[in-house]
Amino acid sequence: MNKTDIIIIGAGPVGLFAVFEAGLMKLRCYIIDIISSPGGQLTELYPKKPIYDIPGYPKILAGKLIDNLLEQAKPFKPGFTLGERVDSLKKKGEFFEITTNMGTKLQGKVIFIAGGLGSMEPRKPKIDLITNYERKGIEFYVKDPKTYLDKKISISGGGDSALDWAIYFSEKCKTPVNLIHRSKSFRANNDSVDKIFELKKAGKLNLYLDSEVVSIDGKNGCLYSLSVKDRNETKYNLETDCWFPLFGLVPKLGPLGNWGLDIEKNAIKVDNANNYSTNIKGIFAIGDINTYVGKLKLILCGFHEATLAVHGAYEIIHPDKKKTIKYTTIQGVTGFD
Template sequence: MIIIGGGPIGLFSAFYAGLRDMKTLLIDAQDELGGQLVTLYPEKTVYDVGGIPGIQAYELAQRLVEQAKMFGPEIRVNEWADWIERTNDNMWIVKTDKGSYKAKTVLIAAGIGRITPSRLGAKGEIEYENKGVYYTVRRKKDFEGKKVLIVGGGDSAVDWALTLAPIAKSVTLIHRRDQFRAHERSVKELFRVANVYVWHELKEVKGDGNRITQAIIFDNRTKEEKVLDVDAVIISIGYKGDLGNIPKWGLNMKGRDIIVNGKMETNLPGVYAAGDIAQQVDSPKLALIAVGFAQAAIAVSVAKKYIEPNASLFAGHSSEMDKFKSK
């Protein structure tokens, strides 16, 4: 099986495919496995995973990676699945920007697609990306004792300001309007713990070539500029999910969702989908990790029987793990 997507559902699929004694290749477009857990909210707490009252998203991602590797799947990161095509012997070829791979089944667990941050286009922004300019907070400790500027007015921007205020030297937030999309209580607290400039935007970031040292902001009504000494700029204005050529693969889709039946089968034989990218017919869509885990188990089990018609659809409980490991 080739699994497209290295987020929580793709990772769990790799584990479950190994549990079913399937040779597995996992391909992910990001440079780090974990999907939205590590790209969008690594420091947030996830509460909707069964048996875990609460866990930091980044830690959950690392546990899923560890679990996914239990049966030795081949894993390729920073590789973009561009095309799939069926061969004359009823196999599937997945073409990426780095090569081609052949398998009997394909599981698409691409979530919202390749995640890219929305950029402002401010002068110096690209030059200092990951040298002081960031689009999310992967580790809070990286901002301890630093002068931080946050750009944005939504929940994410305000939440990061509140999260970093106790550990940073200073936190300043600028927003291009005077109305925030964040929760009212959070906004009220924001004005108490951070320096806030409404009607302000980022014009330029400056530095010594290795790290940023200043940010130039301006009032978008008067064009008056201010120079701020900063160690870090967090641009929190959203992310975009890029599905690439997936809509051209011949799959039945509705909007950004791949239509699947109760077996997680797409209209293409041997191709399955699970997680945020999948929409089951006659079933409500719940974009929850817990739901995606169940979909992954179903998809892999059905794929196993597709490959080996005499195989059991349900091979037993994972509590019998020693039996599987000894195979």
């Protein structure tokens, strides 16, 4: 059984940065995530989307940020168990022991819960046969946009994600993109809304407002067309190679909601005056999964929380040792052998 100083549940940007900060304090980490690759939502949902609010990077793609965080953490040799969900947690002496849905067991002196918004599931429209065409023309997120540039694309949704991808594909694809929204107004950035109408006027985008997909059809085992109906009962048949229903994600805490942690509105309550500790000693929650007065769900705030949580973890793991601040400008970065 693997034993470590800190078990980090969640391989998103905040969890990965916690590995680096822990390494500076000579604490070893082991990361576990239900997603099959590191990066959390950044790699699973929008690896090619730019991020503009990371200090020192005027612009960086989400996937590239994860690559950099993995490289930064590499000297500290974190362990990884990916594609497995943490199902249970119990205390065994000085260690916490977790067990995954695949039976993997890990022990750590401290637990960091860095699971983003928890276990995320796409909000799926209630349409007959939709499961028959998942990954066969129906996708709930855009992983590699370049693979769709020669396709006939339809997008449903009225939020930022739907409009961002509608704009991207309208500017890149040879055939006009279909954007379908059940309302007359959007819930997105005003600049994006203006751009949508510009693309419509230019003939690069077909816009169906007050409309929704009511049925789908396939050919040779793959999606072939969508049947769209507006509020006047007018129907449109749209030939479609790939349909993205982008209605957001449904966050679920999953099994960790049964661990005795203080939960408030699907988030874990923490003491931000005490290194983002939870009500259970030795368990910290960092990133989007926690809540406290003044909470901001930003990656850079998660980095700050991870740093302070590591210092809190050090005091638990080494109660007899004096904690000192490690300045990398003076000491550099010395990894583990």
